[in-house]
Amino acid sequence: MNDHDIRNRFEELEAGGILGDLDAEEIKEWELLSKDPRCKRDFSLELTAAAIEAEFLQSRQSELPQNVKEKLRTGIAGFVAPAPANVVSLPAWRRILSAPQFAWGIAAALAILLVAKTLFEEPQSIHPAPLAGVALPPSEAKSQLMRKARDLKESDFGGLADYGKMTGKVIWSDALQEGYMTLTNLPVNDPAVKQYQLWIVDPKRDEKPVDGGVFDIPATGTVVVPIRNPVAVNDPQAFVITMEQPGGVVVSKQQVVVAIAKAY
Amino acid sequence: MQQCITKYSGLVWSIARRYVKNHTCVEDVVQETFTDLWKSANRYDPAVASESTFIGMLARRRAIDFARKESRRPQLEPLPEAESLPQSSAQPTFFIRGESGDVVAAIKDLPEETRQIFSLHFDEGMTHPEISEKTGLPLGTVKTRLRRGLIEVRNKLRQAESGEAAQPSNSINS
Structure with a gap:
């Protein structure tokens, strides 16, 4: 087969994959060809199939049942638009990092670094990616990460003060830059009044904690919250959840530390 | 959302x-x-x-x-994650907006037999063996017609859209 034939064959197998009709032999052939530099994958056939399907379904589309719609709305109630700018205030972080409940080894060093940094710089402005609070189930994304990550780190959250009943875990992969919090017994919040906010402490990257964004707890029980770090986090030493005003802008006087997951 | x-x-x-x-x-x-x-x-x-x-x-x-x-x-292999989709800043290698009129026109250009198979698959939701049984066509022919038809429609959409400037208007990332 010449180059043209090989590309055509690969394209036909791609189409078969999208239509879900490849047999075992074709799968092997497809796997082999997909490693060939002459065979380039793109999304065009998949998009075409979706466009055709949408076109045909136009006339026979059925409405989402009301109960499913309600579940969906509840499930995505934690989807929050990003705040325009979140300002991390130094005093707040000093207090968090030196919390007596936790003999946190890095706290002192970090606090000193924060002070030094703040003397010379304006407070950090961060544009966080939004977080999704997804009611369980599904937690497939988290399960996927647990299956595929080779460097998965896990740590327990401990609730502070009024949040002592909360429990939780955080898993994180430096290599995949992906992580999830599984939080139980966090009080439901009214997004119009206050919102939870995640902070990632990675001293190797920056003295200042990375804003992980704001999220809501739409219902009691357990929720899985994907971590949506806007910048690379390479060696997180702690994950801190705070309660903030809507939009997640931190104001030191209002600082409430909800929970901390220490270094692994 | x-x-x-x-x-x-x-x-x-x-x-x-x-x-x-x-x-x-x-x-x-x-x-x-x-x-x-x-x-x-x-x-x-x-x-x-x-x-x-x-x-x-x-x-x-x-x-x-x-x-x-x-x-x-x-x-076959895990489907690509949503995150692997090309970003807006990247130069896309394809444009399949899939506007309704273009899709309909592209399907109309297909041979009659392929159009019928498309309808059975995409409209009726029939599996390949079901289509084969209904039409009397060998299973291999059904598979080939569907695959080639999909590629043909993609090519026609590309042709139709290559000269057009896209008019972004959306509620997804607003």
Whole structure:
């Protein structure tokens, strides 16, 4: 087969994959060809199939049942638009990092670094990616990460003060830059009044904690919250959840530390 | 997001039901499709695909994934994550906005037999063996016609859209 034939064959197998009709032999052939530099994958056939399907379904589309719609709305109630700018205030972080409940080894060093940094710089402005609070189930994304990550780190959250009943875990992969919090017994919040906010402490990257964004707890029980770090986090030493005003802008006087997951 | 649910939940629900038989799994597909959408919304480029095409693609992926698990058929490979979609800043190598009129025109240009197979597959939701049984065509012919028809429609959409400037208007990443 010449180059043209090989590309055509690969394209036909791609189409078969999208239509879900490849047999075992074709799968092997497809796997082999997909490693060939002459065979380039793109999304065009998949998009075409979706466009055709949408076109045909136009006339026979059925409405989402009301109960499913309600579940969906509840499930995505934690989807929050990003705040325009979140300002991390130094005093707040000093207090968090030196919390007596936790003999946190890095706290002192970090606090000193924060002070030094703040003397010379304006407070950090961060544009966080939004977080999704997804009611369980599904937690497939988290399960996927647990299956595929080779460097998965896990740590327990401990609730502070009024949040002592909360429990939780955080898993994180430096290599995949992906992580999830599984939080139980966090009080439901009214997004119009206050919102939870995640902070990632990675001293190797920056003295200042990375804003992980704001999220809501739409219902009691357990929720899985994907971590949506806007910048690379390479060696997180702690994950801190705070309660903030809507939009997640931190104001030191209002600082409430909800929970901390220490270094692994 | 609420807007997207209102506008596209019917489409996602219909696609999910087409591929997945278990009712609970259908609900999961719908929920996970919208989670995928939320996660990948910043990668949606209206110049590359229309909203319904983009959301339909996400729904198909999830639904096919579930269907494979249901039937325990061998997996080709995990479908690409939503995050792997090209970003707006990247130079796209394809433009399949899939505007309704273009799709209809492209399908109309297909040979009659292929159009019939398309209708049975995409409209009636029939499997390849079911189409083979209904039409009397060998299974291999059904597969080939569908595959080549899909490629042909893609090529025609490319032709139709290559000269047009996309008019972004969307509710996904607004």
